[in-house]
Amino acid sequence: MAELMYWEALRRAHDEEMANDPLVICMGEDIGMAGGTYKATQGLYDKYGAERVIDTPISENGYTGLGIGASFLGLRPIIEIMSVNFAWLALDQLFNSAAKVRYMSGGQLEAPVVVRSPGGVAHQLGAQHSARMEKVFMGIAGLRVVTPSNPRQAYGLLKSAVRCNDPVYINEHELMYNFKGEVPDEEYFHPLEGSEVAREGKDVTLFGYNISVHWCLQAAETLSQQYGIEAEVVDLYALSPLDRAGIRASVNKTHRAVIVEEAEAPVGVGSEVMAIINEECFFELDAAPVRVSAANVPMPYNHTLERAAIPKADDVVAAVRKMFGK
Amino acid sequence: MNVADKKRLLREMLFARRFEERCYEAYVERKIGGFLHLYPGQEACAFGVMEAARPGRDYVITGYRDHVHAIRCGADPKAIMAELYGKETGSSRGRGGSMHIFDVEHHFMGGYALVGGPFPLAAGMAKAIKMKGDDDIAICFLGDAANNQGTFHESLNMAALWELPVLYVCENNLYGIGTRIDRSTAVVEQYKRVSAYGIPSDQIDGQDIEVVFKAAQKAVKHVRSGKGPYFLELLTYRYRGHSMSDSNAYRSKDEEKMWSKRDPIIMLRDRLIEAGEITKDDYKAMDTEILDQIEDDIIAYAESSPEPKVEELEKYVLAENDPWVRGGKN
Ligand SMILES: Cc1ncc(C[n+]2csc(CCOP(=O)(O)OP(=O)(O)O)c2C)c(N)n1
């Protein structure tokens, strides 16, 4: 197994899928000649040419719709939206066209596109470059939403997403492209549904996804070493559909749940997971589930305010200690 | 266009007219629900353009006023009526409705309800055609008011930039619902707007099918020969309100009267009668035949078809048993 950076894992998945199928194309702003803002398509323009690695104009709704239309006729576009904040402009085509076309055509037409985009809070990018939009995508029937927390998932999820016949939105993170992790040397396809236990534990389940998985793992170490609490960490790499069975299994084992999200609490992953826990394992609970979420504010520029607005591992530790009265 | 073609087109347009009028009745009878946008008055647009193209092979996409475009591509009118009735035998199995007719087998790639939504989808289909090296083209029919959407400009720019084989047809009926074009649009002549993207265009009489056909031939030839997109503006008029819920109070009687004198079906009919190719009685007989066919075959089919099963409410949301959802062959 080789250790790759997150962006290298994405690049490898792009490259392999383009080599495997001449109908796979990539589209986005600066992804071709310039190699991509986060290098996920570096070198592919030279390798596959301008017809297949397409530098688009800054027309998010337009090129997303163009990719969707191309997918109607069998192309497999991987659309990179430079930042999730700009994806708002493409939601019309993604939601109204891609997500609904199978249903409203009675199964005649499908839109096998992949849209990938980095969200999350980076460093002082301000209100219009710090959106966490996964909550928006995961409420749309007909659209799959996945969010890799490590290079192995980034690689395997993209490969499966390209081959899957549904539209898939891949939620990445501005700060994670240089994260390192092991990726299998052989070809690997990650399931688009389910969840992974990132750390076994018996006392409490910490649910995380994407960057918050790392906060959960950090918190779990502290809880174990300083408080004797063994936390299980469940990585919800699939946000739509969410893994009901996985959520139930872990909560039935630990009887306590904390959901950790970088996003604001209202109408989010946390509220959704909490609802599932309520529906699936209410009588198994030893404590009321808790959310650790971001402040509900447009992201401030000031460094101190920005750090105060989003959770960190210490907040997770504090939430668990409170739950246990420690 | 020879006489046989003209006679066939007369029949096809009359059929489309009667089909739409029957939809109106069925809506009043509450057999059809939702929004219903009808095509009478604009028939020469779809039929004239498609006469110059390859119906069933070229990829056609449009907005919510979509029944007639689908029929012209080869969709079975029975399946369309059944769709309007919400039946399982409908073209979209009752899941789409009037605004979402699809017949992918005949390359009718759908009716879409978001004004301007199909512009980029058409460009994308053209991208796929071009990459596969086929000589098909994509044809996008939309209204005049749709040209004020961002997707219009974004799509024209990309289509021109990448020389995509797409024909944009603007059926300019002078209104977006109740707002007349000069009250919504700075440049009223739509064909001029595309010159900003270096796309060739024409503005022509959309009521005379022979004129439409001729202009479309030129446009289709341009697009099919790999020279990139083309834009056709067809001046036309819809007779009814925008949809069934539209009172149509914003148009003057004089204006309506003026346009009714330029009816695409009547103009073609009278030309054929004048040339001695058909008689008034021939036309009447044809009309009766069509009305009977609509009643006996089409309405009867829609009426007697089964409803979708409630147990299948969630079918068609996602692909069924897609192996890659489970990680494929791992
Ligand atoms: C994005 C969007 N905005 C508004 C509407 C409501 N609407 C439906 S049709 C229409 C007018 C469109 O006029 P035009 O493009 O000229 O087509 P026509 O109906 O005249 O054929 C409007 C405003 C819509 N369906 N989609």
Ligand SMILES: [Mg+2]
């Ligand atoms: Mg109009």
